[in-house]
Amino acid sequence: MSKNTVSDRFRKVDVDEYDENKFVDEEDGGENQGGPDEAEVDGLLRQGNMNGALHAVLKNPPINTKNQNAKERAELLVVKVLSSFKSSDIEKAMGSLDKAGVDLLMKYIYRGFEKPSDNSSAVLLQWHEKALAVGGVGSIVRVLTARKTV
């Protein structure tokens, strides 16, 4: 046996990084997207305008930016808004969203599933059911295939 078998550090090398044909996503300038406006959303929540808060929080999604903080802030804000809805109002709120809004909401819902906290999973599951009724499996497929996600 040769001496080379002693160290196995070579197994931890990421060979894909050295591949010259590696597929690199095209960069889109997303530095301006800071996520939904927290002040605006909080204001609408306090006023009790649920639908308005939902629309406001779905504005300006941090899709193109690489700033993880912006994405996390946006996600927490969305979960906050979704949790403050009464179960009976969810369906009406879904009706007020357009196709792109439903797709975006699905992306936030699945993002929320990744980091569950307290009651968030139950709330998100209710929203998921209603969003699925409107968007169909196609909206879930788009969550899975999107290269740039919230």
Added chain:
Amino acid sequence: MSLYSFGLEPLSCHAWNKDRTQIAVSPNNNVVNIYEKKGKDWVKIHELTEHSGRITGIDWAPESNRIVTCASDRNAYVWTMKDGLWKPTLVLVRINRAATCVKWSPLENKFALGSGARLISVCYFEKENDWWLSKHIKKPIRSTILSLDWHPNNILLAAGSADLHCRVFSAYIKDIEDKPGPTAWGAKMPFGEVLLEQKDCGGWVHSVSFSPSGDQLACVTHSSSVIVVDAAQSKQVTQLTTEHLPMLSVLHVSPTELMAAGHDSCPYQFTYKGPGTLKFVKKLDIPKQTSKGSMSAMQHFRNLDKRATEDDSNELDTLHQNSITQLCVVSGEKTKVEKFSSVGLDGAMVIWEFKVSDFTLK
């Protein structure tokens, strides 16, 4: 609608001969079977066994009666009928990855081959040396080519790729054809020229289809959407996201109607009448009215317990029991298709009828 089952193996691809009495299919292995219609049945008459890898594409040229096949063994063969048998001729495609799709051009003097080597091989027959040569289109393709379609002018080629782009290239080969006139896609068309690069279609572009006039290009992507690029309206793009599972194949059945089918196992009809007017029309499959026999109470509760459902059937309510992989025109002109066929992972081939009165003018 008529269904014929070719067995249990998935059908990777299929192609019809000129008068639609014979069909070439591959049951997900390295063999192409040719069946002939005898009454209501399809009887196997030939077996083409030259490939060593799984067959990924078959195309049958109707006028010159030649079959081109391509496989994951990085080869393509052109088969010609001699004395009642199909004789293969190797094509030098010069690719170092699997071939994924192949299509004869409308005039059948050349064919295009897509591959995992991130290039398209356009192959033509050179008479002096009596062999098939190929020219490569490489830039700016950055991943596997998943689908190809020729423009009616025999020069332009649309390619859908796994790098999420849909492109139109010029495949003009000056050795075998005259210079083409300008089209809605562009005027200058040297070989390899990119006339359209539709970026970021949302997902892998599984299938592309030119309209009968060649002025519109439709593609279906893995993000469950249908995209139409209209060259006649300055290349405006119309995108429709659907709530179905992704489609794997799209076909124009008239200048305005599209058929798309895929993982939902049934064809869907879409209509496009101009930029911004891409709409879903209807699902073509009529669900079977299954007569549920009387189930005993014991059976009912047993189902509820084991499967959380009261249903006893394991079948889908569509004709195909698994994803549809390819759609092909069977009868009718390109502008007025009357019948088209679909093959799927369930090993079945279904012939669908499309009636012109199906598109309602509202």
